Amino acid sequence: MDLVNHLPDRLLFAVPKKGRLYEKCCELLSGADIEFRRSNRLDIALSTNLPVALIFLPAADIPIFVGEGNCDLGITGLDQIEEASMVDNIKDLLDLNFGKCKLQIQVPAAGDVTSPEQLIGKKIVSSFTKLSTDYFKALEKITDTEDLKTQIRYVGGSVEASCALGVADAIVDLVESGETMKAAGLKPIETVLSTSAHLISSKTPKFPEIVEIIHQRFEGIMAAQKYVLCEYNAPRSILPIVLKITPGRRSATVSALEKRPDETEEWVAVSSMVERKAKSDVMDQLKKAGASDILVFDISNCRV
């Protein structure tokens, strides 16, 4: 069925149908208020509040569908975009900061291989044959060993078993916690690529306005995750000092406080976005500088 012609009034948004990225994608779609109901095992879901159809696809196929313009938007790993040779065919809109892992060359931990150069001319197994081939071709070139021809073979899953089965001298596979690698008796000797999930769009979207709206909503979610809102009171005299501690994204909001009859000093209220990971340090510094009533709030959503 030709979905582009079948759903002419809807932007097609490709999302991973299962696997490591699926749950987090559903959370993001919900955070962006893209409502939908996915019937059991159905790979298309129509949004009930936006002219969008979600197409659930294997993560590896998403760069092709977006890069060739069949879908306007997609979410998948950077590793999949590079493996599909689609970097130049898509617009990389946003790093979504999840699905973080590394594509690494791994060898038997008990063996004597310690560098990728020792693998030239040997057998390598991976689900990422394009990235592995590119890596070893470049290595053969700079070491002047192009005649040795490293053999790269494709395996679709459980790549980590290949060395123990005698199929490979090394594998190129994704590593996050390192548990799979360790359990298979392997160690990493090189990182080919660091990856995370990205929001991507076609270079020629059919619905550019909706692409922009969804892009902005996703940026809002990322900013809401990255920042907290910090509010505090401070004597006006220390304003230059506290504003250095909380400069804000663009600048902090400063409002005058009503002076109490017994007060001689003028006070201000300051409101500023602060990076979540720095919030405790910022609160300590503000207190030390003389600020008081320091409050920190989560941002549930925003547009930046």
Ligand SMILES: Nc1ncnc2c1ncn2[C@@H]1O[C@H](COP(=O)(O)OP(=O)(O)OP(=O)(O)O)[C@@H](O)[C@H]1O
């Ligand atoms: N251990 C991991 N930690 C974080 N992200 C990962 C991990 N493994 C894979 N990813 C990311 O998720 C993407 C999809 O990987 P996944 O293994 O879920 O693929 P799949 O083949 O679609 O699913 P399944 O393995 O269930 O068949 C990868 O391309 C990578 O970007």
Ligand SMILES: O=P(O)(O)OC[C@H]1O[C@H](OP(=O)(O)OP(=O)(O)O)[C@H](O)[C@@H]1O
């Ligand atoms: O470093 P870790 O935290 O152990 O994660 C790494 C594992 O995760 C991925 O596979 P996944 O479990 O998604 O299954 P797959 O092998 O079927 O792709 C990847 O291919 C590794 O095998």
